[in-house]
Amino acid sequence: MRWTVPNILTVLRLLAAPGLAVMFLYFNRPYADWFALILFVSAALTDWIDGHLARSWKQVTRLGTMLDPIADKAMVVIALMVIVGYSSMSPWLVLPATVILFREVFVSGLREYLGDTAGTLRVTTLAKWKTTAQMVAIAVLFSQGVFEHYFGMSVFGMDPAMVRDILAGQVEDLHGLWWKYRGMAWTGHLGIWLLWLAAALTLLSGADYFVKAVPYLKDDR
Template identity: 75%
Template sequence: MTWTIPNILTVIRLLAAPGVALMFLYFSRPYADWFALMLFVGAAITDWFDGYLARQWSQETKLGAMLDPIADKAMVVIALMVLVGYSSMAPGLVLPAALILFREVFVSGLREFLGDTAGTLKVTKLAKWKTTFQMVAIAVLFLQGVFEHYFGMSSYGMDAALVDDILAGREEDLQGLEWKLNGMIFSSYAGLILLWVAAVLTVITGWDYFRKAQPHLKDDR
């Protein structure tokens, strides 16, 4: 195995995937949300850098080509598992997450069946956009968790009438409830919209991959 800088970055991203889940096991919220967000964004940035550096420095290796898609899928799958778990199975989040997970399992199984032939089926630009939308959507949804818990912490001990008065402007907003609530609402809707876009692109690219693989799936007569 060749341990180039791009390959090391890929391995770090692979190890960061379970780290996202560990943040919620060892830290309370919203600190877990913050740490998971920073870890996920940092890993997503290395996804761009490792490929860029490998091409610029002519350090593309078989190890990197094998680990890179695995690291991407691990990051997305584990992050979605965490988000769905802490969303109390919200239907608007569960369905696109299920579509993304189904596609990743289906395509991974198809690649395994095709063996060496899978290498001839090149990654399309649309598939790269799919990954980008997945990463951005998940990061925004982690940010929503941050806003949600800061809003809860700031309004702790207040009754509903006082919170309503503050948000309506009848009481002074000393705790910044309004901007925290607006941040929570905006990031929630933005994250869900981005995730649905990612899910649609995921289904389209999955079908495209299956269509291209069909000639290799026909039985010999």
Template identity: 80%
Template sequence: MTWTVPNILTVMRLLAAPMIAVMFLYFTRPYADWFALILFISAAITDYIDGYLAREWKQETKLGAMLDPIADKAMVVIALMVIVGYSSMSPWLVLPATFILFREVFVSGLREFLGDVAGTLKVTKLAKWKTTAQMVAISVLFAQGVFEHYFGMSVYGMDEAMVADILSGREEDVLGLWWKAAGMVWTGHVGMWLLWVAAALTLLSGADYLSKAMPHLKDEKP
């Protein structure tokens, strides 16, 4: 086992994955949303850095090749679980999140079944794009959670205090609330559509892997 800098970054990303859920157990919101957002973005950045350093420093190892996709999947799966569980937009996020989780489980099972042959199913550019789309969508959705709880609003409405401020007719309050609501709605809707894009790319990459694996799944003729 070789503990190179890229491998250390990969292990840190793997350990950060469950910490996203832990944030919501030990911190109140919006602090949990802030910590989860910062942690997720930091982990997503290391996903690029460790791969770049491994190639540039010629430190590609079997440990890194094994842990890197596991860390990516763990980050995405746990983050989606937290977002669907805590976001007020969860009814609109369940289906794309389901598609993403289904693909990850399906491809993992496919690789496990193929065993040594799975090495022929190399990571494609489409798979890299889907990972990027997932990371961006999840980051935006965590940001929406910050807006939602920091400003005391939900996607479906405002609390009683905000309604009272608007009805009071104070211009500065109305303008401030408008900007807060606009930020919350913007991040929520953009995050939702980005997640749908990520889900579409995820399903396409899954279908691509399946088509490439089909020759290895045929029964031998007696």
């Protein structure tokens, strides 16, 4: 095994995946949200950096080829678990997250079954777009958690009617409620739309892999 810079970045991304959940175990919010957001975005950027460096420096290795998709899947699966858990199981998040998790398990099972012929299921451009959509959606949803917590802290103990008047512009906004609420609303809606888009791309790429695998699943081969 060659411990090149791209491989080290991939391993760090893999180790960062469980760190997302750890942030919410050992830190209070909003620090946990901030740390998870920074960790996730940093790790997601290494997904592009390590691949670019490996190709530019001609350091593509079997270790990196094997670990790269595993690191991506670990990041996405654990991040979705955390986000869904803190969303009180909102169906708007649970449904696309279920589609994404099902596809990842299904395709991983296909690759394991195909063994030596798993090269048939090489990463496609559609699969790369799927991963990008997942990463962006999750980053936006983590940022929504930041806005949500700051808004909640600002309105804690405040009369609901007063909050409505402030957001309506009828009372002076001394605590920045308007931009916190707007940030929470916009990132929440955008994150959900992006996650549904990622789920649609996930379904398409999973179907593409299945079609390619069908000839190798027939009993008369």
